[in-house]
Each structure stands twice: as structure tokens, then as C-alpha cells.
Amino acid sequence: MKVSGLSLLAESRREARYRKAESVIEVLNMNDRKVNETGKNGQSLAVDAAELAKLLSVSVRHVRRMDSAGKLPEPIHIGRCVRWKLSEIGSWCDAGTPDRKKWNSIKGGKNGN
Numbered sequence: 001m002k003v004s005g006l007s008l009l010a011e012s013r014r015e016a017r018y019r020k021a022e023s024v025i026e027v028l029n030m031n032d033r034k035v036n037e038t039g040k041n042g043q044s045l046a047v048d049a050a051e052l053a054k055l056l057s058v059s060v061r062h063v064r065r066m067d068s069a070g071k072l073p074e075p076i077h078i079g080r081c082v083r084w085k086l087s088e089i090g091s092w093c094d095a096g097t098p099d100r101k102k103w104n105s106i107k108g109g110k111n112g113n
Helices: 002-038 049-056 060-068 086-094 100-107
Strands: 076-078 081-085
Touching (some): 002 049, 002 086, 049 060, 081 086
Antiparallel strands (some): 076 081
16 A cells, blocks of 8 residues: 555656646747747746746745756856746756756756766
């Protein structure tokens, strides 16, 4: 019984992760439609930790932990500001949210040490 209970818990967590990824993809698709309809991008090209947390339905602290642990794509630095590219976050979700090392090898190995 415990084995099946653990597998059910793992399965429900996996399903929740995919639902979150799907919601991020929907937001990104809505932004793409805005660009196509208006010709101007109403959304920024990169988001900070707070905006990323909202997209992923997690806390800002969790985003910071995921970044420190290498569970998010590599952020970009604009001066002292840390941002994530929306297009990369969408592609990362499409790929199943792999860790940073695996993600870098999937996208071409830019920083895949």
C-alpha cells in the first residue's frame, strides 16, 4: 500500500508541475497573440523574480532557491538587475522544466559545464 501511495503522490506532483507549465505557456501564448494583434508588445521581454514567481505559481523565495540550485534557466543580468527571458521560460516549460545543466545541453550547450 505504501508503494502505491508514494507513486500516487509522485504522480499528482508531476501532474501539478505540468499544469503549472501549461499555465505559463498559455500566458506566453496570450502575449504572442497581443503582439500579433496590435503589432506592439504589451509585455516585457524579460521578467524579474517576482514576475517569474507569479508565472510559476510559487513564492519569490522559491524562485531564488530554484535559481541557486540550478533548477531554472540561466538568468540574464542587466546591470545589477537579474531577469529571465520570457521566451526561454516558455521553451523551458515545453521541455518539461529540466535543471539548468540539462537545459543548456538541450538548447545548445551555451553554459552546460
